[in-house]
Amino acid sequence: MTRWPYELVATDRVHVDGIVERLGPSDRARLDVAGLPERERFLVGRSAILTAVSRLVGEPLDALTVDAVCTECGGHHGAPVVFGAPTPVHVSLAHGSDRAFAVAAYHPIGVDAEPRNTSAARLTAIRDVTGVRGLDPLGRWTAIEAILKADGRGLRVDPRQVLVGHRRGRVGDRGIRYRLRRHRILHGHAVVVAWPDQEGGAGGNAGGNSGRAASRSHASNNASSEASANPAANRRKSSIDAAP
Numbered sequence: 001m002t003r004w005p006y007e008l009v010a011t012d013r014v015h016v017d018g019i020v021e022r023l024g025p026s027d028r029a030r031l032d033v034a035g036l037p038e039r040e041r042f043l044v045g046r047s048a049i050l051t052a053v054s055r056l057v058g059e060p061l062d063a064l065t066v067d068a069v070c071t072e073c074g075g076h077h078g079a080p081v082v083f084g085a086p087t088p089v090h091v092s093l094a095h096g097s098d099r100a101f102a103v104a105a106y107h108p109i110g111v112d113a114e115p116r117n118t119s120a121a122r123l124t125a126i127r128d129v130t131g132v133r134g135l136d137p138l139g140r141w142t143a144i145e146a147i148l149k150a151d152g153r154g155l156r157v158d159p160r161q162v163l164v165g166h167r168r169g170r171v172g173d174r175g176i177r178y179r180l181r182r183h184r185i186l187h188g189h190a191v192v193v194a195w196p197d198q199e200g201g202a203g204g205n206a207g208g209n210s211g212r213a214a215s216r217s218h219a220s221n222n223a224s225s226e227a228s229a230n231p232a233a234n235r236r237k238s239s240i241d242a243a244p
């Protein structure tokens, strides 16, 4: 393993033989209704996740499967979970412009990626959503999304509630501090990885998305009780995605 406490895989193709057999029931249902470009993107992401876990645990991925069930509505989306590893693992995924970025770790983890050549309109939309006019909106936004993925609630939390520094951040309503690793340019993307800060008091496996470790069954992948849908935050995120 690297000196960072996770494995990161960036790829633009499927490297896993028989990838469809490695999908859980929710992922298969999602694949069944996916159009061609979405199907390709989805499978590249799943391949990246499984490869990252296989490298982390140092074993072939024969026993691994991946699946995602929304903790909010039970739908075929949400944070991915990998089953079958010898030790419980956590994973996170981000889709870049031309490739997937996946991370795997033994603790909650989140990753986000944005193309470095993001348009001025999108940068303006990001500044509006985060409410911060400072430099490096891309760095701020990728850190916020990485933390919210590690937290497990994603944009059900208002991004303005995420406090971000250069190396650390936290979500306002929880006592967990997150470490941040900024891969400034990776395949033309700004990539940020977030994980609970073991030195941060309330950090560690007590919080974050630890409830989604691989050893858990599909049935026990229960909802985050205090998290409620945040339509306002999702609307603001949509304004970013709609920017040319």
Ligand SMILES: CC(C)(COP(=O)(O)OP(=O)(O)OC[C@H]1O[C@@H](n2cnc3c(N)ncnc32)[C@H](O)[C@@H]1OP(=O)(O)O)[C@@H](O)C(=O)NCCC(=O)NCCS
Pocket (backbone or CB within 6 Å): 042, 045, 068, 070, 072, 073, 075, 077, 078, 079, 080, 092, 093, 094, 095, 096, 112, 113, 145, 148, 149, 150, 151, 152, 153, 154, 155, 156, 229
């Ligand atoms: C995840 C999220 C923060 C970022 O999405 P984005 O910027 O559009 O896309 P990215 O490429 O960066 O990330 C997408 C990946 O995040 C992961 N993801 C989705 N929801 C997640 C969550 N709650 N926690 C952690 N990761 C999540 C998935 O792996 C997804 O890729 P996949 O669909 O191929 O598996 C945002 O989509 C989100 O918050 N979604 C959940 C909101 C929610 O729960 N709403 C209630 C629905 S009923």
